[in-house]
Amino acid sequence: MTQTLPAPSRSSARSVTPITPARRWTKARQVEFLQVLASSHNVAEAARAVGMSRQSAYRLRNRLRDEPFGMAWEAAFRRQFSALAEVALDRALNGVEVPHYYKGELVGTHRQFDERLTVALLALQSRLTEIPRRRSNEERDCYFPDDFEGLLYRVETGKEYWDDDR
Numbered sequence: 001m002t003q004t005l006p007a008p009s010r011s012s013a014r015s016v017t018p019i020t021p022a023r024r025w026t027k028a029r030q031v032e033f034l035q036v037l038a039s040s041h042n043v044a045e046a047a048r049a050v051g052m053s054r055q056s057a058y059r060l061r062n063r064l065r066d067e068p069f070g071m072a073w074e075a076a077f078r079r080q081f082s083a084l085a086e087v088a089l090d091r092a093l094n095g096v097e098v099p100h101y102y103k104g105e106l107v108g109t110h111r112q113f114d115e116r117l118t119v120a121l122l123a124l125q126s127r128l129t130e131i132p133r134r135r136s137n138e139e140r141d142c143y144f145p146d147d148f149e150g151l152l153y154r155v156e157t158g159k160e161y162w163d164d165d166r
Contacts, residue, residue, distance in 0.1 A: 023051075030156075031155055032049065032050050036049045038148060039080075064160065064161075075151050092113075094111070095111035096113075097110075
């Protein structure tokens with residue numbers, strides 16, 4: 001006696017969600033993502049702001065690592081890092097003023113220096129001042145790695161890859 005098996009239901013079959021235009025990384029989405037990333041330094045927040053997932057943002061960056069989007073991603077992080085480095089350098093050189101209170105009233109202050117911060121800045125000096133260049137490309141060489149605005153414009157108006165033959 002042969003037994004017939006029921007057809008698999010749609011719920012048990014593995015479904016693949018098609019990528020609709022609303023779920024793609026358009027140029028406008030890439031630019032907005034990079035702008036939010038530059039201001040927040042938070043990949044998840046920037047991805048949410050454009051209706052995408054953090055994982056898809058990292059996949060896009062990995063795919064376009066040496067391309068305009070990847071360079072702009074790095075520039076977005078470096079953009080505010082220089083301000084952070086300046087504040088850290090100021091604290092290392094000038095210390096932080098620590099107030100002293102007695103019975104709720106300010107009675108004096110002193111400067112506190114953090115030697116660990118000074119040592120860390122000295123150890124990172126070469127990394128803070130030098131930006132490595134990647135493979136050479138005629139068009140790429142027109143952009144500086146820390147030129148966030150220029151790279152953002154290139155992501156918005158140019159091709160996804162530096163090479164036109166892809």
